[in-house]
Amino acid sequence: MAATETLASTPSTSKSSSNRHQSIAGKVVIADTVVATIAGIATREVEGVHAMGGGATRAMGAVRDRVARSADHTRGVRVEVGEKQAAIDLDVVVVYGTEIAGAASGIRSHVSDAVERMTGLEVVEVNVNVRDVHVPGEETDEDEEEVRVR
Numbered sequence: 001m002a003a004t005e006t007l008a009s010t011p012s013t014s015k016s017s018s019n020r021h022q023s024i025a026g027k028v029v030i031a032d033t034v035v036a037t038i039a040g041i042a043t044r045e046v047e048g049v050h051a052m053g054g055g056a057t058r059a060m061g062a063v064r065d066r067v068a069r070s071a072d073h074t075r076g077v078r079v080e081v082g083e084k085q086a087a088i089d090l091d092v093v094v095v096y097g098t099e100i101a102g103a104a105s106g107i108r109s110h111v112s113d114a115v116e117r118m119t120g121l122e123v124v125e126v127n128v129n130v131r132d133v134h135v136p137g138e139e140t141d142e143d144e145e146e147v148r149v150r
Contacts, residue, residue, distance in 0.1 A: 030119050032081045033074060039088045039126075040073040042114035046106045048098030050134035052076030053091050076131075086115060087125040093132040104128040 043049055053076035076091040088111060094103055112123040 030081065030121065032079050035079045035081050035086050035088070035115055035119060035121070036074040036077045038115050038118055039079065039090065039111045040075065040077045042111045043077070043090055043092060043107050044073075046103060046110050048094050048103040049092050049107065050095045051093040053093075054131045081121065084122060085124045086119070086121045087127075088115070088123065089127045089129065091129045091131045093134050094130055096133050096135045100130055104130070 040052060043052060078089040080087045090107065090111070092107065094100060107128050108126040111126050115121060115123050
């Protein structure tokens with residue numbers, strides 16, 4: 001379900017182009033994937049977050065990212081978006097040594113702020129599911145970047 005916001009305004013008496021946008025009524029529709037992308041990017045910005053998604057999701061995502069040559073910012077993110085509110089579930093992998101409760105609090109705050117600021121939706125819930133701990137120095141397929149030329 002996508003969020004919809006209806007914008008209504010009173011007709012403008014000015015005919016200048018700078019005021020013209022004030023007289024146009026319409027609606028803004030925010031797709032679920034937009035909210036998921038914002039939440040995914042904001043989560044990755046929090047210190048202590050190594051990756052997003054569960055084990056199988058990360059493995060499949062790493063393959064998909066290599067084929068598409070781009071990152072899937074929505075991996076590990078599920079959202080429910082209504083007309084005025086959003087609820088977000090996040091699956092994360094934290095770096096070993098990270099204080100998990102503090103990281104989860106930081107994730108909730110940062111994601112909520114980003115989604116509310118960018119979409120105008122009220123974020124009613126951000127659930128953080130810690131799926132794994134990454135130990136630095138232990139490389140996985142998703143950590144290895146494809147190097148074509150050395």
